[in-house]
Amino acid sequence: MISGREIAxxxxxxxxxxxxxxxxEEGLFRVAPSASKLKKLKAALDCCVVDVQEYSADPHAIAGALKSYLRELPEPLMTFELYDEWxxxxxIQEQDKRLQALWNACEKLPKANHNNIRYLIKFLSKLSEYQDVNKMTPSNMAIVLGPNLLWPQAEGNITEMMTTVSLQIVGIIEPxxxxxxxxxxxxxEFNITGNYGSPVHVNHNANYSSMPSPDMDPADRRQPEQARRPLSVATDNMMLEFYKKDGYELVSLSQHWGLEKGGVEM
Structure with missing residues (x-):
């Protein structure tokens, strides 16, 4: 890898x-951030220059940027190739056999993908330790993040099938x-580079992504609108029920993702 990074x-x-x-923070990953701040942070991540102090007061913008990055990858972190196996x-009905099958699939991930999914899952596990305060149980995290980690490589409109598929994906991510x-x-070690805790300035010429294509320009991570939109609709359908259940204020799709036509994309 040109950048030598283990984690994107x-x-x-x-x-x-x-x-x-x-x-x-209550509702992390499901409460909508400020659209303008989300766009600004995504642009900063594209440039590999992040002022930690600027965003430390807005964890929802940080969580939104992470979700957006994962969803806009050209291939899900858990890969198209392993989709059917996941x-x-x-x-599988029997829990022990189901866990073993999930482990087997996980071990087949390419090294870069495995490194990044390990890093992310270990973080989510740590986040769940605070679930009494932040309300983010493993199930809740799987609902809001699962469809950003795994989706099918399908042709045409997949909106109708994605709701059912998303439920299956929750059953993968939660355990x-x-x-x-x-x-x-x-x-x-989460702070691998040791740069965080003070403003971060990273060489813009260094490739920040270590998965799945280390030589990819950030602009090339964009997906065709018709390929990305059905997934977001299905995800939002699940999230609407999630918000209703917990009494959270509903927001429009564009507000939630901070993706307006002509806006900054990663």
């Missing part, structure tokens, strides 16, 4: 900032978070 810059930057300012594993130390044994 946006993932490490967002996770490390959230560890400092967002662990006890789904088949989630359909992985619950059993994070079994899937990914050992401790993890």
């Amino acid at each position: 810059f946006p993932i490490e930057a967002c996770v490390t900032m959230l560890l400092e300012c967002g662990m006890q 789904i088949q594993a989630s359909n 992985i978070i619950q059993h994070a130390d079994w899937f990914f044994p050992g401790e993890i």
Whole structure:
């Protein structure tokens, strides 16, 4: 890898900032951030220059930027190639066999993907330790983040099928978070670069993404509108029910993602 990074810059930057300012924030990853601040942070991540102090008071913008980065990858972090295997594993009724099948699929991930999913899941497991305060149980995190980690490589409009598929994806992500130390044994150092806790300035010429294509320009991560929109609609349908259940204020799709026509995209 040109950059020599083990963890993609946006993932490490967002996770490390959230560890400092967002662990006890209620509704992290599901409360909509300010659209303008989200766009600004995404632009900063594109440039690999993040002022930690500027965003430390707005963990929802940080969480929103992380979700957006994951969703806008050309291929999900958990890969198209393993999609069927993940789904088949989630359909196994016996828990021990289901967990083993999920572990087997996880071990087949390319190294860069495995490194990044390990990093992210270990963070989500730590976040769940504060669920009495932040209300983000493994199930809730799987609902709002799962469809950004795995989706099918389908042709045409997939809106109708995605609601059912999203439920299956929740069944994949939730147990992985619950059993994070079994899937990914050992401790993890989140602040790998040691740059966080003060304003971060990273060489713009260094490629920040270590997955799945290290040589990819940030602009090339954009997906065609028709490919990305059905996924977001299905995800939002699940989130609407989630918000209704917990009494959260509903927001429009454009407000939630901060993606307006002509806006900054990663």
